[in-house]
Amino acid sequence: MKNLIILCISLGLLAVLAHEPTTEDFTTFTYEEAIELALESRPEIDDLEDAISDLRDTRRDLREMLSHSAWLSTTQVTELRRHVEEIDRQIEELNLDIRIIELRAEQTLRNILFDIVTTAIDIESMESTLIVSNENYRRANTLYQLRMISANELRRARSSLAQDEMNLVNLHFTKANSQANLNLLLGQPVYQQTVVYFERVLSNPPENLTQHITRSVSQSPTIRQMQINTTRQRIALNAHNERCNITPWHDCDTHVQLREAYDRARRNQSLETRRIETALRIAHSNAEQLRNQEHAIKLELYQAIENLEIAQLSLELGRSTQFEIVIAQNNTRIVELDVERVLYRQWVLQLTLDNPALL
Numbered sequence: 543m544k545n546l547i548i549l550c551i552s553l554g555l556l557a558v559l560a561h562e563p564t565t566e567d568f569t570t571f572t573y574e575e576a577i578e579l580a581l582e583s584r585p586e587i588d589d590l591e592d593a594i595s596d597l598r599d600t601r602r603d604l605r606e607m608l609s610h611s612a613w614l615s616t617t618q619v620t621e622l623r624r625h626v627e628e629i630d631r632q633i634e635e636l637n638l639d640i641r642i643i644e645l646r647a648e649q650t651l652r653n654i655l656f657d658i659v660t661t662a663i664d665i666e667s668m669e670s671t672l673i674v675s676n677e678n679y680r681r682a683n684t685l686y687q688l689r690m691i692s693a694n695e696l697r698r699a700r701s702s703l704a705q706d707e708m709n710l711v712n713l714h715f716t717k718a719n720s721q722a723n724l725n726l727l728l729g730q731p732v733y734q735q736t737v738v739y740f741e742r743v744l745s746n747p748p749e750n751l752t753q754h755i756t757r758s759v760s761q762s763p764t765i766r767q768m769q770i771n772t773t774r775q776r777i778a779l780n781a782h783n784e785r786c787n788i789t790p791w792h793d794c795d796t797h798v799q800l801r802e803a804y805d806r807a808r809r810n811q812s813l814e815t816r817r818i819e820t821a822l823r824i825a826h827s828n829a830e831q832l833r834n835q836e837h838a839i840k841l842e843l844y845q846a847i848e849n850l851e852i853a854q855l856s857l858e859l860g861r862s863t864q865f866e867i868v869i870a871q872n873n874t875r876i877v878e879l880d881v882e883r884v885l886y887r888q889w890v891l892q893l894t895l896d897n898p899a900l901l
Contacts, residue, residue: 573740768811775804821901
C-alpha cells in the first residue's frame with residue numbers, strides 16, 4: 543500500500559513537471575512594463591486625472607479673470623487669487639493620491655514577484671533534498687534486503703521520501719497560484735506563463751538614520767497631503783482674522799471653529815508623522831536584521847563549502863562514500879539558496895524603506 547502511495551505521488555509530480563513551460567512559452571515584461579500594466583487595472587487613476595483636468599480648466603478661467611483685474615475690486619482680486627491657490631493645492635493633493643496608488647500597485651507587484659522567486663528557490667531546495675531522500679531510501683532498501691536494518695527503519699526512509707515528494711508537488715501548486723496572481727494583477731490570461739525581469743537593487747543603510755527618517759517622512763505623499771490641509775486651515779483662519787480686523791470679535795462666530803480646525807489639522811499631521819517615523823525606524827531595524835542574517839548565512843555557506851571539500855578529499859582517500867558527497871553537496875546548495883532568499887526579502891523591504899507612505 544505504501545509503495546502505491548509513493549507511486550501515486552511520483553506520478554502526480556511527473557504530471558506537474560510535464561506541464562512546465564519551455565522558454566518559448568514565456569511572455570516577458572520588464573519591471574517598468576509590469577508596473578504600467580498593473581496600473582491599467584486601476585480605474586480610480588482615470589477618475590483622479592479627469593478631476594485634475596477639470597481643476598486646471600477652472601484655474602485657467604480664474605487666471606483669465608485675473609488678467610483683467612483692472613475691472614475688479616481689491617477684495618475680488620484677493621478672493622480670486624485665493625481660489626487659484628486653493629485649486630493648486632487640490633491639484634497637488636490629487637497628484638499625491640495618484641502617486642500613492644502607484645506605490646501600492648508596485649508594492650503588490652513586488653510581493654507577488656517575491657512569492658514566485660522564493661517558491662522557485664524552495665522548489666530547487668526541495669529537489670536537492672529529494673535527491674538525498676531517494677538515495678537514502680535506496681540504501682535503506684538494500685540494507686533491509688541484507689537484514690542489516692529493521693522494517694521500521696525502512697518504513698521511516700520510505701515515509702520521508704513520500705513526504706518530500708508531496709512537499710515538492712505542493713510547492714509547484716503554490717508557484718502556479720502565485721503565477722495566477724501575477725497574471726491577474728497584470729491583466730494577462732490566467733494560465734499564461736508570465737515572466738517579469740527585474741534587478742534586485744539594494745541600497746546601503748543611511749549614515750545618519752535620524753536625519754534620513756525625518757527627511758523621508760516629511761517628503762512622503764501622505765505627510766505632504768496633511769501639510770496641504772494644515773496650510774489650507776491656516777489660510778482660512780488668517781483670512782477670517784483679516785476680516786475680523788474691522789468687525790468686533792463677538793460678531794465673528796466662526797473664529798473658534800476655524801481655530802479648532804487648524805489646531806486639529808496640525809495635531810493630526812504631528813501624530814501621523816510620529817507614527818510613520820516610528821514604523822520607518824522599525825523597518826530599518828528589520829533591514830539591519832536581514833543584513834545580519836545574510837552575513838550569518840554566508841558564514842554558514844563558507845562552512846558548508848569547506849565540509850564539501852573535506853568530504854571530497856576523504857572520498858579520494860577512501861574514508862567516505864559517494865553518499866556523503868551527495869549530502870554535502872545538498873547542504874551547500876540549500877545554504878546558497880538561503881542566501882538568495884534573504885536577499886529577496888531585503889529587496890521587498892527596500893521599496894518600503896524608500897517610500898514611507900507604504901507604512
